[in-house]
Amino acid sequence: xxxxxxxxxxxxxxxxxxxxxxxxxxxxxxxxxxxxxxxxxxxxxxxxxxxxxxxxxxxxxxxxxxxxxxxxxxxxxxxxxxxxxxxxxxxxxxxxxxxxxxxxxxxxxxxxxxxxxxxxxxxxxxxxxxxxxxxxxxxxxxxxxxxxxxxxxxxxxxxxxxxxxxxxxxxxxxxxxxxxxxxxxxxxxxxxxxxxxxxxxxxxxxxxxxxxxxxxxxxxxxxxxxxxxxxxxxxxxxxxxxxxxxxxxxxxxxxxxxxxxxxxxxxxxxxxxxxxxxxxxxxxxxxxxxxxxxxxxxxxxxxxxxxxxxxxxxxxxxxxxxxxxxxxxxxxxxxxxxxxxxxxxxxxxxxxxxxxxxxxxxxxxxxxxxxxxxxxxxxxxxxxxxxxxxxx
Ligand SMILES: Cc1cc2nc3c(=O)[nH]c(=O)nc-3n(C[C@H](O)[C@H](O)[C@H](O)COP(=O)(O)O)c2cc1C
Numbered sequence: 001x002x003x004x005x006x007x008x009x010x011x012x013x014x015x016x017x018x019x020x021x022x023x024x025x026x027x028x029x030x031x032x033x034x035x036x037x038x039x040x041x042x043x044x045x046x047x048x049x050x051x052x053x054x055x056x057x058x059x060x061x062x063x064x065x066x067x068x069x070x071x072x073x074x075x076x077x078x079x080x081x082x083x084x085x086x087x088x089x090x091x092x093x094x095x096x097x098x099x100x101x102x103x104x105x106x107x108x109x110x111x112x113x114x115x116x117x118x119x120x121x122x123x124x125x126x127x128x129x130x131x132x133x134x135x136x137x138x139x140x141x142x143x144x145x146x147x148x149x150x151x152x153x154x155x156x157x158x159x160x161x162x163x164x165x166x167x168x169x170x171x172x173x174x175x176x177x178x179x180x181x182x183x184x185x186x187x188x189x190x191x192x193x194x195x196x197x198x199x200x201x202x203x204x205x206x207x208x209x210x211x212x213x214x215x216x217x218x219x220x221x222x223x224x225x226x227x228x229x230x231x232x233x234x235x236x237x238x239x240x241x242x243x244x245x246x247x248x249x250x251x252x253x254x255x256x257x258x259x260x261x262x263x264x265x266x267x268x269x270x271x272x273x274x275x276x277x278x279x280x281x282x283x284x285x286x287x288x289x290x291x292x293x294x295x296x297x298x299x300x301x302x303x304x305x306x307x308x309x310x311x312x313x314x315x316x317x318x319x320x321x322x323x324x325x326x327x328x329x330x331x332x333x334x335x336x337x338x339x340x341x342x343x344x345x346x347x348x349x350x351x352x353x354x355x356x357x358x359x360x361x362x363x364x365x366x367x368x369x370x371x372x373x374x375x376x377x378x379x380x381x382x383x384x385x386x387x388x389x390x391x392x
Contacts, residue, residue, distance in 0.1 A: 006260065008251075010141065010373040014133030018122030019092045024084040025133035027070070027140055029376065032078030034144055041065050041083065044139035047361040048131065050350075053204045055220055056358055059350040060089055065136050076140070083136040087129075092121040094349040101337040101345055105327025107265075112338070128265055128355065131362045138365020141372040150371065153193060154236035154363040155200040156207040156356050157320060159216040160223075163233075164209040186288070186299040186306075186315035188239050196237075206360045224353045229326035231266075232356040234363050236319055238371060241306060243297075243314035244381070245374045252310025253317075253374055260366040261321045266355045269322030273305020288315075321363060323356050 005013040009029045016023025042065055046052075051060040063085045070081030099120040102109040107126035111118040118124055142152060157164055188196070199208035205220075207213040216232075223230050246253030258270040278286055281303075288299040299315050306317035328351040337343050352358060380386060 006263070007369060007373040009376040010369065012134070012137040012369055014130060014137070016130065016133065017119050017124045018127030018129040019087060019090040019095075019124070020119070022084050022086040023129055023132045024065075024082065025137040027081040027083065027137040030070070030076050030078070030081060030140055030144065032076055034076040034140070034147065035074055036071055036076055036140055036143055037074055038065055038067055040143060041067070041136050041139040044135050044142065044361055044365065045085070045132065048135050048358050050352075050358070053357070055204060055217070055354055057350045057352045062088060063132060081140060083133065085132055085136070090121065091350070095121050097345075097348065101343060102335055103328055103347060104333050104335050105324070122349065126265060128352065128358065131264065131359070134264075134369070135361055135365045138368045141368035142364065144372050145368055148240070148375070150238065150240040151193060152236065152238050152364045152367050152371075153197055153200070154234050154360050154367070155196065156203075156205050156360060157233040157235040159205060159207070159232040159354065159356060160219050160230050162212055162216045162219060164207060164212050186302045188237055188316055193237075193239060205357045220354055227329060227331035229329050229352075230354045231323050231325040232354065234321050234323060234356060234360055236321075236363050236367055238306070238317035238367060241312045241314065241317055241371070244311050245371070245378050246307065246311040247374070247377060248310045251377075252307075253312055253370075254305075254307045254310060256370050256374065257319060257367065260370045261319075261363065264321075264359060264362055264366060266324050266326070266359070267321050268324045270319065272307060272319045274303035275305075275320060278303070323359055326352050326355050
């Protein structure tokens with residue numbers, strides 16, 4: 001499939017289907033010398049693993065990752081890294097009915113129209129399981145970025161109409177509620193970042209607001225009772241970004257991030273910084289004032305979300321993605337079969353009653369792959385930088 005690779009230098013190709021032998025990724029272009037092993041990658045995969053809470057698909061998979069190449073004695077060698085996890089609990093018979101009809105909201109119809117036939121077992125390539133390879137490769141990117149002081153944290157911002165209220169760590173990055181002229185809100189503090197991560201991990205929904213998380217759990221229980229599904233919003237913060245990363249004009253950092261996010265199944269919206277609210281704002285409100293701070297150029301606010309002109313501006317990058325409710329629901333629905341007849345269906349199989357919590361680490365992984373690639377592409381932007389590199 002021509003669309004299975006992402007990135008220019010730090011380039012990932014994912015492979016595999018939901019009920020095939022296995023899934024994974026080939027990651028090429030990772031610099032040599034990065035410390036990585038299966039245990040580190042597994043930690044990230046475990047955040048995406050199915051069957052962990054009652055709010056995810058009951059399909060139990062270990063998603064045990066193996067590194068088949070590109071790492072020697074615990075370090076990357078600069079050669080392609082092949083990451084593979086085998087499928088263990090396929091129950092393809094549960095999906096045999098799906099072969100004959102088109103699930104509303106899923107990719108069955110469009111796959112058939114494009115290719116003439118499809119691997120219907122568990123959704124084949126259009127399954128959420130495809131994101132396993134993204135998270136495995138993204139884990140390598142996250143570890144690479146850490147060595148440069150760049151950290152990524154995504155979390156559930158809302159589920160249905162229930163939103164995190166306690167957002168003292170970063171709300172100021174996107175909302176102009178400065179208390180004093182001297183306090184800047186363009187970067188999250190290290191303390192704020194640690195607290196955000198801890199509060200997120202304390203919630204089974206990765207929602208860093210205990211009260212909102214409980215309300216969302218109740219709403220989800222009711223939705224599951226009704227054989228229905230829910231959606232929500234994931235917010236992501238990238239801290240420690242240097243300024244000037246991103247390639248005008250077609251490979252602007254915000255454009256590439258939007259592509260990375262919208263390539264994840266079920267992601268239907270992307271907004272950076274103040275996002276769609278800019279439409280109702282005035283220039284005088286939306287502009288972020290530059291402020292000199294100890295020789296550093298900072299911004300008083302961050303409506304721009306850390307990107308100006310398609311390049312990082314040195315503030316934290318902050319963006320949100322909207323995730324639709326899981327399309328495969330168990331209640332009765334109208335659709336058509338492959339002969340074009342109107343039918344009524346009750347979908348079988350194992351499905352996530354909500355995708356949002358499992359997609360949080362996928363958003364982090366795709367962000368890391370985007371930023372890692374943009375940093376490497378940026379290496380050639382200045383002549384003096386190239387001269388310095390090659391000078392003996
Ligand atoms: C982590 C993750 C898990 C998913 N789990 C399911 C699922 O259990 N059932 C389902 O019907 N869709 C699931 N999806 C969504 C489908 O993959 C997606 O809706 C489908 O491919 C159609 O693509 P589109 O929604 O982007 O148009 C999941 C997506 C992700 C990212």
